[in-house]
Amino acid sequence: MTANEWLMILGMMGVTFGIRYFLLALADRIRMPSPVEVSLQYIPPAVLIAITLPAVILPHGEWHFSFTNPYLVAAVIAAGCGLLTKNLLATIACGLAAFFAYQILLSS
Amino acid sequence: MSTRKQEFLAGARNTFPLLLGAFPFGLIYGALAVTSGLSVGAAMAMSAFVFAGSAQFIAVGLVAAHAPVLIIILTTLIVNLRHMLYSATLLPYLKKLPQTWRIPLAFGLTDETFAVAIHRFRKNDSSRFKHWYQFGSSLAMYLNWQLWCFLGLVLGDRIPDASGWGLDVAMPITFIGMLIPFVKNIPTVVCVLTAGAVSLLTLGMPYKLGIIVAAFMGILAGFITEQTGKKIQVEIQV
Known part of the structure; x- marks a missing residue:
């Protein structure tokens, strides 16, 4: 490993850990105003959808909103499966199976 | 009453489906790292010390593009900013723990572990060891991630065009x-629709900053819907 690689990894570790730890480090000294506390429950769904939607609609960086986009089709099937089964493993298995099956279907 | 061991094992067990989702992701990371010019040692050290899938992906891409180290570190900072929202959410549950607990829990605070552990913390029971549940989840994620990254690195140059198989679909x-599981009332539906729409409108923003903007708009929309709902309920009752 080169010095430059070490520098990069230590820097990345520093910022990543810093972001994750900062608020927790000060946890006993932070008092959240109640609207903020109420809003915390919306963090997980908001972040998850904001990562997921662009990843399936623009899988390769370009807009691809159509039936020929296996990422989008698999995502819709996974979501349907998740809503029906409420089971995480089934949702993931279903989405992955749909993706690969659909890709084979498209290429044949 | 749950024991430490029971909580730990339950956390690891309930993370299992997500381990499966992380496996293709780790494989591609390893394969991409090999082709980026990063040494095997550095690619493994990044998984071991940084432990942040999406940031590692982007970093490897930047290494391949010969980006300066400072840019890579800054990009990591922005891509991982969302984790500060996670620690804010966990704050009420972890604030009584000593720093010796908060440090490892913060280090292992990935999207996956957060999503699993928050359900445990919110469950209304008197277990004093819910942090062991989070610990079990993050340790399972950690070991799983190291394993698949390693295999990706070893197999990366033997599997032709591993990154072209669409394995990246595992993440979404x-x-x-x-x-x-988070979408269970009208305010969360509004939150998801808003954050989703904004995430598509902010694609032009650099360094994936759109994720943060979209998240904040979604949170705000959820909050406003909730408050409006309460007001309407009060008016109906009156």
Whole structure:
């Protein structure tokens, strides 16, 4: 490993850990105003959808909103499966199976 | 009353489906790292010390593009900013723990572990060891991630065009699975629709900053819907 690689990894570790730890480090000294506390429950769904939607609609960086986009089709099937089964493993298995099956279907 | 061991094992067990989702992701990371020019040692050290899938991906891409180290570190900072929202959410549950606990829990605070652990913390029981549940989840994620990254690195140059197989679909699929349990009332639906729409409108923003903007708009929309709902309820009752 080169010095430059070490520098990069230590820097990345520093910022990543810093972001994750900062608020927790000060946890006993932070008092959240109640609207903020109420809003915390919306963090997980908001972040998850904001990562997921662009990843399936623009899988390769370009807009691809159509039936020929296996990422989008698999995502819709996974979501349907998740809503029906409420089971995480089934949702993931279903989405992955749909993706690969659909890709084979498209290429044949 | 749950013991430490029971909580730990339950956390690891309930993370299992997400381990499956992380496996293709780790494999591609390893394969991409090999072709980026990063040494095997550095690619493994990044998984071991940084432990942040999406940031590692982007970093490897930047290494391949010969980006300066400072840019890579700054990009990591921005891509991982969302984790500060996670620690804010966990704050009420972890604030009584000593720093010796908060440090490892913060280090292992990935999207996956957060999504699993927050359900445990919110469950209304008197277990004093819920942090062991989070610890079990993050340790399972950690070991799983190291394993698949390593295999990706070893197999990366032997599997032709591993990154072209579409294995990257595992990430959004896993995230959809994690998302669904949170969507259980009208304010969260509004939150998801808003954050989703804004995420598409802010694609032009550099360094994936759009994720943060979209998240904040979604949170705000959820909050406003909730408050409006309360007001309407009060008016009906009056």
